Amino acid sequence: MQIGFIGLGHMGGPMAANLLKAGHALTVFDLSEAALDEAKQNGATLAASPRAVAEASEVVVTMLPASAHVKAVYLNEDDGVLAGVRPGVPLIDSSTIDPATARMIGETARARGNPFADAPVSGGVVGAQAGTLTFMVGADEALFETLKPVLAGMGKNMVRCGETGTGQIAKLCNNLLLAISMIGVAEAMKLGESLGIDPQKLASIVNTSTGRCWSSDTCNPYPGIVPNAPASRGYSGGFGADLMLKDLGLAVDAARQAKQPVFLGALAQQLYQSMSQQGLGGIDFSGIIKLYGKE
Amino acid sequence: MQIGFIGLGHMGGPMAANLLKAGHALTVFDLSEAALDEAKQNGATLAASPRAVAEASEVVVTMLPASAHVKAVYLNEDDGVLAGVRPGVPLIDSSTIDPATARMIGETARARGNPFADAPVSGGVVGAQAGTLTFMVGADEALFETLKPVLAGMGKNMVRCGETGTGQIAKLCNNLLLAISMIGVAEAMKLGESLGIDPQKLASIVNTSTGRCWSSDTCNPYPGIVPNAPASRGYSGGFGADLMLKDLGLAVDAARQAKQPVFLGALAQQLYQSMSQQGLGGIDFSGIIKLYGKE
Amino acid sequence: MQIGFIGLGHMGGPMAANLLKAGHALTVFDLSEAALDEAKQNGATLAASPRAVAEASEVVVTMLPASAHVKAVYLNEDDGVLAGVRPGVPLIDSSTIDPATARMIGETARARGNPFADAPVSGGVVGAQAGTLTFMVGADEALFETLKPVLAGMGKNMVRCGETGTGQIAKLCNNLLLAISMIGVAEAMKLGESLGIDPQKLASIVNTSTGRCWSSDTCNPYPGIVPNAPASRGYSGGFGADLMLKDLGLAVDAARQAKQPVFLGALAQQLYQSMSQQGLGGIDFSGIIKLYGKE
Amino acid sequence: MQIGFIGLGHMGGPMAANLLKAGHALTVFDLSEAALDEAKQNGATLAASPRAVAEASEVVVTMLPASAHVKAVYLNEDDGVLAGVRPGVPLIDSSTIDPATARMIGETARARGNPFADAPVSGGVVGAQAGTLTFMVGADEALFETLKPVLAGMGKNMVRCGETGTGQIAKLCNNLLLAISMIGVAEAMKLGESLGIDPQKLASIVNTSTGRCWSSDTCNPYPGIVPNAPASRGYSGGFGADLMLKDLGLAVDAARQAKQPVFLGALAQQLYQSMSQQGLGGIDFSGIIKLYGKE
Structure with a gap:
């Protein structure tokens, strides 16, 4: 298939590489010369603008x-995707953005005759490289079926969340909860440690009880509890705190526009903000436990 | 075995009944005549005081x-358990209390020659009736082995958490996290609903993603998501918000004494307090979702 | 002086009327026919667009x-102020907006040769009607002196806060603190009431002690403490909770962009959001006390 | 007058000294030899127990x-004040404690025939030394009049707050608000600084606007704003953060017992707890601004 790909950063670069490996032909655009060079070496054709990418493609991924x-x-209006894309060509945006913008772009595209899907991912850079991303897709049934073969070149799971925008909504809501539960685990682990229970023991109890959650059983923020979790390797790798802060910002902002209070979500945002201000924005978000005193 | 049992309330009543069913002989005490009558009908012997219970027993459960x-x-000093218990008789307290008090009583008992275990439970009234409680036990290895046959008459799982007090610590830390993650799920579900995603769809995505937790996949606070969860039957049954508020109070207080901040935990406490103030303290704690607007 | 005025709402309407009363000639624009009619009756000249207002004026107020x-x-580009204004004509924006937008417009105006001042107000509709507004002005010294006679037609106090944007910063920071201290007073008053002290007595002590603040001594949220405060007349008049919510949104957003945590500010925002969700967004913001239970 | 004084610490020491200076005869007790020595040098008579103090006195201050x-x-029962005091001798407790305990002791004392007043102070060590403390007094009118001459030996202002316990209530409610408004000022000042307004200018605007409060105009936490505030001398002197944390703990705890939510109060408590955990518990509580990044 003739695929256009725009945005070759830490995530987009490996995603494009995987599409090439899967046998697709790629036309690409990015502002970085280095990213373009690498894509070219991988076999992609370079284009001079998003518009040029769109003109050459049967499907466009951003x-x-x-x-x-x-x-x-x-x-x-001069060199954007919609200025050049042929009617009927489907468009996929895998960026994480606010649902309202996703919907607006979807409507604009549809008015031009182009189906549009928002398809943000989870899985991080590791998942992008390994081709094991999960796509949360906002698209109607027919479009979802059409896009599956493209997404299958970059990921392992594709979940249809509903109409346009719901992919973004699902991602923001999940990450809002994730941000909160990670802090919850950090507070529980540090409290337990302070009171004198063995952290390993506490984690094993929580993980078979009503407190169990991904943040405890898979990505526990206390060092040494889960051997291959970021906490056990100095909080390197994983999902950077500043990225979580960005997603929390989108979630809390969407809540504001929806006039929906999110008490813990707003406080979680400030705590990650404080973590970032202390120079810890680059480490895994489970490093939030460092706000709670020495290990 | 000759077991003493003190405290025949919503939890203690069925626990005592199960010990009788398991073939143990019971001597019991409570302040409620009705509770004593029921225990007597179940085959228990009544005693006039905690001391009298202790004098008659090979092990005492409170x-x-x-x-x-x-x-x-x-x-x-006049009619307490320690005033009457024979040296060597082990004592089990299954109440949920602060770890410091548990330790103090443990030390006092040991000074008198009586081994003491704190063994708070999870599983609620339903688990107490069905004999499927989980016991979180603070006791040394030897005592834990000794007590297992007694606890087995009332529950299904027994976890040794460490020395005296650690049973209480494990329970408080787990429930601190549980209180937080339940609110997190409530915020995520209400935000998703406000933004326009199908709640059922959102829950299914979260439950296979990094937001997954017991509060989402087993006790989701949004009505109709989990068929047999309290939320799907008007928030009846389950774990009452006022009981969660009590446990949160113990956790946040223990944190204060340990000089350990618990930002989300303290805010969660205030939110359950607000729920209680609005007259909702008697419903399941997942009813916290009602603070976030109409369903 | 020949003044242009754009925006004749609850605030702008009376502000324009006061400029007319002060003897200035006004050319005005608004989207509302009714507002234009009223301005015309007051003696203003109507214009067909912001551009037309600007073309006719020696100074423009928005x-x-x-x-x-x-x-x-x-x-x-077609009918905006900058499309029509003569070089050198000073521009005053009294809207409450984010500081970054104020700065951007200021720079754009200056590039065209027009001095620009942000001059948000405090004092509300009552102050706008009485001509007693306070202006917080972001402008250099010379511009500030030039604008004083215009502002004097609408208000009583003019404070120069620094260069462009600082007027907005001063307003947002003040209102962030105001939002927080009002909730602080509400919590203190309701706690005192619950514990059994006479609220009037409590307020009088606080007001001569370290807790004293405008929210306590001038706009106390507890009914009956300050005779002419909104709380003493059913929370009518005053500064609407939804307006406070808007300003808090600007402040918390500006904090996010500045990477500055605001823990209490973010929680205050959620509390006013909750108040608004309960249908109380139209009453004075001191009505936040209603979140704390019955009076 | 023959006054008994128990508790000669940082506050009680200078208070007792001032009573001696005012011409009263003092019998004192403390656990510290050094404190007793100093009191003796000041002219006090030493007693061997609280009971002995009470037996020798016409009024007792603790x-x-x-x-x-x-x-x-x-x-x-052996050596307490109530074991030795003559009926009719009035008792004054100036400690800061929870209102429920104050009431309980008041009732016990009255049952023995001794009038009791809770009279916590504000003004700190500086006020204690200078004899300029403010007393918040829980006592009936007659008792208040009786005690005035004694209190006048240690302070400048005496406010009757209502019946027994209301002195403590007034102090806790005031300090709850103070703790919150100080953080509010810290957030407003740091936000303003981040956004680029001159802090001195911002403070002067806030102090003549709706954000004005003691924490801004008298004890501003930003260094250099108020010349003689703790912030301008390295946060030394003033009201230590750990003392504020103690008072907040009493307030939040009293709120819990009264089933009254205090959202900002609870979060404020955690923030001061975090400050204390970082080793800053000994500096003035306005040092909370250090949680918000570098100056």
């Missing part, structure tokens, strides 16, 4: 840092 | 509402 | 609901 | 660290 970039790449 | 009752029952 | 409106009114 | 000490000093 993977960008934030809403502003997504708007610019799709909507720029 | 199941009381709060620290003050536990102190009074064990330490009263 | 009073708009939010950043999006301010951007549109100043920057629209 | 100034102790916490509820537990107050209970012990008044209620110990």
Whole structure:
């Protein structure tokens, strides 16, 4: 298939490489010369603008840092995707952005005759490299079926969440909960340690009880509890605190627009903000436990 | 075995009944005539005081509402357990109290020659009736082995958490996390609903993703997601919000004494307090979702 | 003086009327026919667009609901203020918006040769009507002196806060603190009441002690403490909770962009959001005390 | 007057010294030899126990660290104040403790025929030394009049708050608000600084606007704003963060017992706890601003 790919960063780079490995032909665009060079060596054709990518493609995938970039790449009247794409060509945005922008772009694309899906991912850089990402897809049934073969080149799981925008909603809601439960585990582990229970013992009890959660049984923030978790290797790898902070910002902002209070979510955001201010934004988000005193 | 049992309330009543069914002989005490009558009909022998219970028993089990009752029952110089118990008779307190009190009573008992275990439970009234409670036990290895046959008459799982007090610590830390993650799920579900994703779909995504937790996959607070969860039957049954509030109070208080901040835990406590103030303290704690607007 | 005025709402309407009363000639624009009619009856000249207002004026004042409106009114290429204003004509925006947008518009205006001041107000509708507003002005010294006679037609106090944007910063920071201290007073008053002290007595002690603040001595949220405060007349009049919520949103958002945690500010925002969700967004923000149970 | 004084610490020491200076005869007790020596040099008579103090006095004043000490000093059956005091002798407790304990001791004392007043102070060590303390007094009118001459020897202001316990309630409620508003000022000042307004300018605006409060105009936490505030001398002197943490603990605990949520109060407590955990418990509580990043 002739696929266009825009955005070749830490996530987009390996995703594009996997599409090439899967046998697709790729036309790509990025602002970084280095990223373009690498894509070229992998066999991609370079294009001079998002518009040029779109003109050459049967399907377009975008993977960008934030809403502003997504708007610019799709909507720029001179050289944006919608300025050049042929009617009927489906568009997939895998960036994590606010649901309202996803919907707006979806409507604009549809008005031009282009089906649009928001398809943010979970799995991180490791999943992007290994081709094991999970896609949370906002698309109608027919479009979802059409896009599956493309997504299958980059990931392992594809979940249809509903119509346009629901992929972003699912991701934000999941990460809101994740941000909170990680702090909950950090507080429980540090409290237990302070009171004198063996942290390993505490974790094993929690993990078979009502406190069990991914943040405790798979990514426990206390060092040494889960051997291959970021906490056990100095909080390296994993999901950076600043990325979590970005997603929390989107979630709390979406809540504000929906006039929905999120008490713990808002406080969690401030705690990750404090972690970032202390220079810890680059380590795994489970490093939030460092706010709770020495290990 | 000749077992003494003190405290025949919603939890203690069925626990005592199960010990009788398991073939043990029981001597019991409670302040409620009705509770004593029921125990008598089940085959228990009534005693006039905690001391009288202790004098007649090879092991003593207590199941009381709060620290003050536990102190009074064990330490009263005239008619308390320690005033009458024979040296060497092991003592089990299954009440949920603060770890410091558990340790103090343990030390006092040991000084008199009586081994003491704190063994708070999870599983609620349903688990107490069905004999499927989990015991979190603070006791040395030898005592734990000695007590297993007694606990087996009332529950299914027994976990040794460490020395005296660690049973209480494990329970408080687990419930601190549980209180937080339940609110996290409530915020995520209500946010998703407000933004327009199908709640059932959202829950299924979260439950296979990094947000998964007991509060989402087993006791989801959104009505209709988990068929037999309290939320799906008007928040009846389950673990009452006022009981969660009591446990959170113990956890946050223990944190204060340990000089350990618990940001989300303290805010969670206030949210359950608000729920209780609004007259909802009697429903399942997953009813906290009602603070987030109409369903 | 020949003044242009754009935005004739609850605040802008009376502000324009006061400028007319002060003897200035006004050219005005608004989207509401009714607002224009009233301005005309007061003696203003109507214009067909912001551009037309600007073309006719020696100074332009804008009073708009939010950043999006301010951007549109100043920057629209066809009929915006900057499309028509003569070089050298000073511009005053009295809307409450984010500091970054204020700075951006200021720079754009200056590049065209027009001095720009952000001058948000405090004092509310009552102050706008009485001509007793306070202006927090972001402008250099010379511009500030130039604008004083115009501002003097609408308010009593003019404070220069620094360069462009600082007027907005001062307002947001003040209102962040105000939002927090009002909740602090509400918690103190309700706690005192619950514990059994006379609320009037408590307020009088606080007001001569270290807890004293405007929210306690001038706008106490407990009914009957300050005779002419909103709380003493059913929370009518005053500063609506939804307006406070808007300002808090701007403050917390600006904090996010500045990577500055605001723990209490973020929680305060959620509490006012909850108040709004319960249908109380229209009453004075001191009505936040209603979240704390019955009076 | 023949006054008994128990508790000669940082506060009680200078208070007793001032009573001696005012011409009263003092009989004193403390556990510290050094404190007793100093009192003796100042002219006090030493006693061997609280009971002995009480037996020798026409009025008894106590100034102790916490509820537990107050209970012990008044209620110990062997050597407590109530074991020795003559009927009719009035008792004044100036410690800061929970209102429930104050009431309990008051009732016990009255049952023995001794009027009791809770009279916690504000003003700190500096006020104690200068004799300028403020007393918040829980006592009936007649008792209040009786005690005034004694209190006048140690302070400048005496406020009657209502019946027994209301002195403590007033102090806790005031300090709850103070703890919150100080953090509010810290957040506003740091946000303003981050956004680029001159902190001195911001403070002067806030102090003449709706954000004004003691924490801003008298004890501003930003260094250099108020010349003689603790923040301007390295946060030395003033009201130590650990003392504020103690008072907040009493307030939040009293709220729990009254089933009254205190959202900001509980979060404030955790923030001061975090400050204390970072080793800053000994500096003035306005040092909370250090949690918000570098100055």
